[in-house]
Amino acid sequence: MTFSEILERVGSMGPFQYLHLTLLALPILGMANHNLLQIFTATTPAHYCRPPPNASAGPWVLPRGPNGKPEKCLRFVHLPNASLPNETHGTTEPCLDGWVYNGTMDTIVTEWDLVCSSGKLKELAQSIFMAGILVGGPVFGELADRFGRKPILTCSYLLLAASGSGAAFSPTLLVYMLLRFLCGCSISGITLSTVILNVEWVPTWIRAISSTTIGYFYTFGQFLLPGLAYAVPKWRWLQLTTSVPYFIFTLSSWWTPESIRWLVLNGKSSKALKTLQRVATFNGMKEEGEKLSLEEMKRNLQKDISLAKVKYGLADLIRVPILRRVTFCLSIAWFSTGFAYYSLAMGVEEFGVNIYILQIIFGGVDIPAKFISILSMSYLGRRITLSVVLLLAGGAIFSLIFVPLDMQIARTAVAVFGKGCLSSSFSCLFLYTSELYPTVIRQTGLGISNLWARVGSMIAPLVKITGEVQPFIPNAIYGTTSLLGGIAAFFLLETLNRPLPETIEDVESWARQGKDTKQESEAEKAAQRIPLKPGGSGPDPS
Secondary structure, three states: OOHHHHHHHHOOOOHHHHHHHHHHHHHHHHHHHHHOOHHHHOOOOOEEEOOOOOOOOOOOOOOEOOOOOEOOOEEEOOOOOOOOOOOOOOOEEEOOOOEEEOOOOEOHHHHHOOOHHHOHHHHHHHHHHHHHHHHHHHHHHHHHHHHOHHHHHHHHHHHHHHHHHHHOOOOOHHHHHHHHHHHHHHHHHHHHHHHHHHHOOOOHHHHHHHHHHHHHHHHHHHHHHHHHHHHOOEHHHHHHHHHOHHHHHHHHHHHOOOOHHHHHHOOOHHHHHHHHHHHHHHOOOHHHHHHOOHHHHHHHOHHHHHHOOOOOOHHHHHHOHHHHHHHHHHHHHHHHHHHHHHHHHOOHHHHOOOHHHHHHHHHHOHHHHHHHHHHHHHHOOHHHHHHHHHHHHHHHHHHOOOOOOOOHHHHHHHHHHHHHHHHHHHHHHHHHHHHHOOHHHHHHHHHHHHHHHHHHHHHHHHHHHHHHOOOOHHHHHHHHHHHHHHHHHOOOOOOOOOOOOOOHHHHHHHHHHHHHHHHHHHHHHHHHOOOOOOOOOOOOOO
């Protein structure tokens, strides 16, 4: 008896699974708030140099740049009792007395003057947040394989609530960046544990649907963010508003059960049996649950229990050839997805459209994109879906190079299409990665793969700086990387309609079966191409 068969006995898709999915999905609503928060908390309003304290009365004249617009980072040298210079002549100097910001926007940019020479600190703050997600991936992945999925999920909720709320009271930019780093770490812990607890508690046929459903909660979170930002214009209050709910999620996570597979593989069969019996009762199958016994479960899952004696780690991802190939290809796919996704998601200011409206559009495109990805993953397979969406995203980003800057609607449409493809890629990757790695090392494998997405998302804001050399360079880099990710995906194994692998041997068996099938197919084709001998007799009709 396999775990899937045991799950069928206690109810593989009953009330428990729906409640379980809801408890996992609700916190994902707030994930978009934190990932994309700096779109609103770090918006740069129009600004110009503040006049010196002893400036003479009269209009403040600003120098104009080559494009004819007033300079944002320069002013004329002020000489007391001197006549005002005109707009194109006169000696200039940096803004020595700060800046004046148009409008009433309250962001980290206006509070800590992250403009002009300090403008790169804004991108650095987002990169440090992404660095936290990067570090959290392997750290929480390893801890979850060692201590369980549930305790890591609970601790991650609490860490996000505490560090996010603390960031709202940051006295300096350095403290703010440190706390945002911790927010990033906690988001990795939440993401990894959510993915694993989802796929390990639902039957094979529903995995794509349940995973994409959770992804839709992230999409709906993107709709909530612009509404919250509009209703709460002060960045500190917005930061606090998005963080406090995770104190509630910390408490609700106590109703989330531990992974049965993890309990069995770590010698906690008694607790696994009690959990299964509670699930059976909740699903209205109490009698079936009572029929389960510890001896029966140990006997039928002896293979899984014996695996608990063998500890696997990061080295096994490199040591085992098939895992090395899977890890290499997935790393490229994850990196390219994160790299390209955040180049578009965090660049809404560049398209010249109202950022509140554009963020709603960016969130809205995820609805059809993820629905199409469900159909594609369920019928065409995970591999072809991942490859195609990454190739399409790369083509869309490349095309931005050739769309003139003044064609704002066209550029926005292309960016929205590319962002939709990359959202589909993320949905596919979370499910696909959890299906490719065996239970004994699944959390570690997902953590390492996800790490590369965070490396990409951390580097993405910094690559924008290369646009100061040539405007087309950033999109050329983003587009090329996305295309490479699509190519790498073609070399992965297909997992459509396959049970979750429990051991490394299961994955090796998959690879051998795929290789044998390919060789048999080639042999059949070769046999069909063998020509008949001249004058020879054909097959004996008798």
